[in-house]
Amino acid sequence: MPDKSLSAEQLAHFDKRLDRIAARYEQLEQELDALECRMIEPHATPTNDGDNQPITTPRRRPKPR
Numbered sequence: 001m002p003d004k005s006l007s008a009e010q011l012a013h014f015d016k017r018l019d020r021i022a023a024r025y026e027q028l029e030q031e032l033d034a035l036e037c038r039m040i041e042p043h044a045t046p047t048n049d050g051d052n053q054p055i056t057t058p059r060r061r062p063k064p065r
Contacts, residue, residue, distance in 0.1 A: 006014075
C-alpha cells in the first residue's frame with residue numbers, strides 16, 4: 001500500500017493557504033459586523049416623523065412655458 005503522508009513542503013504549503021483563508025475570513029467577518037452596525041444605527045435610515053418611511057426630496061416644479 002502506498003504511503004499517503006504529505007511531505008514537509010506540502011504541509012507548509014497547505015499551512016500557508018489555511019492562514020490566508022483564516023485571515024480573509026476574519027476580514028469578511030469584520031466587514032459584515034460593520035455593515036450590520038450601519039443597518040442598526042438610527043441615523044442610517046433617516047425618516048420624516050419616525051414612521052420608517054425614508055425622507056424624499058421634493059420635486060422641482062416645472063417651469064411655466
